[in-house]
Amino acid sequence: MSEDIIIEVRGLRTAFGRHVVHDGLDLSVRRGEVLGLVGGSGSGKSVLMNTIIGLKRPDAGEIFFNGQRLGSMSESDRRELESSWGVLFQHGALFSSLTVRENVMAPLREHVSMPKRLMSEIADMKIALSGLGPEAGPKFPAELSGGMKKRAGLARALALDPDILFLDEPTAGLDPIGAAAFDMLIKDLSATLGLTVFMVTHDLDSLYTICDRVAVLADKRVAAVAPISELEQNPHPWIQEYFHGPRGRMAAAAQGG
Numbered sequence: 001m002s003e004d005i006i007i008e009v010r011g012l013r014t015a016f017g018r019h020v021v022h023d024g025l026d027l028s029v030r031r032g033e034v035l036g037l038v039g040g041s042g043s044g045k046s047v048l049m050n051t052i053i054g055l056k057r058p059d060a061g062e063i064f065f066n067g068q069r070l071g072s073m074s075e076s077d078r079r080e081l082e083s084s085w086g087v088l089f090q091h092g093a094l095f096s097s098l099t100v101r102e103n104v105m106a107p108l109r110e111h112v113s114m115p116k117r118l119m120s121e122i123a124d125m126k127i128a129l130s131g132l133g134p135e136a137g138p139k140f141p142a143e144l145s146g147g148m149k150k151r152a153g154l155a156r157a158l159a160l161d162p163d164i165l166f167l168d169e170p171t172a173g174l175d176p177i178g179a180a181a182f183d184m185l186i187k188d189l190s191a192t193l194g195l196t197v198f199m200v201t202h203d204l205d206s207l208y209t210i211c212d213r214v215a216v217l218a219d220k221r222v223a224a225v226a227p228i229s230e231l232e233q234n235p236h237p238w239i240q241e242y243f244h245g246p247r248g249r250m251a252a253a254a255q256g257g
Contacts, residue, residue, distance in 0.1 A: 035213050036211035053085065088168065111160060126159055
């Protein structure tokens with residue numbers, strides 16, 4: 001395995017009963033890149049992300065992090081690996097009974113032994129890093145707008161200084177201005193912190209704005225993975241329809257393509 005590959009998926013098969021979602025899926029994620037994952041409805045984008053981070057057990061195939069097979073790791077190695085990634089789920093998945101600060105402190109409580117005061121200070125730093133003001137810390141999720149919930153979820157994902165950031169539809173439900181601002185935040189954080197970003201999305205503006213490469217799920221596997229400029233030339237029918245349809249043309253035009 002190449003040293004620049006941080007995640008490698010080989011021969012993955014996932015299914016729910018008789019319904020096969022992925023079959024023989026291969027994918028490599030390069031260290032330091034922003035990789036977008038797209039596909040039609042029901043293609044299994046979120047299922048793939050959840051399988052990579054261990055929330056769903058694959059029916060066949062192997063997943064490697066830095067050359068280590070996920071399925072054969074010891075419990076201590078697995079916990080260490082999990083502390084090296086952050087996850088932002090589609091709807092934020094904030095704990096409704098906890099304040100924003102307490103939500104961000106949750107991963108620290110689970111993985112790190114340190115005084116509560118220091119945890120609180122780190123949480124406030126992550127909240128600021130996500131673009132929220134200090135007034136957000138004592139608020140509960142119900143008091144936040146959709147965009148603020150996304151940023152609070154991002155702050156929690158950044159709590160443990162991760163190497164890898166997993167994002168599931170990070171701009172879903174945001175207005176165009178809020179989505180664009182969130183895209184730029186992810187782009188800046190990736191460049192500043194040297195993050196590897198694995199992003200499930202259907203947002204064409206996000207793909208054109210921040211992704212180094214895009215992987216396309218079709219026919220139960222990764223049909224193609226390349227920079228958008230190359231994908232636009234790919235003859236696969238779904239890829240052609242996706243990138244050359246009206247919304248694709250608008251997104252490309254916005255980037256001067």
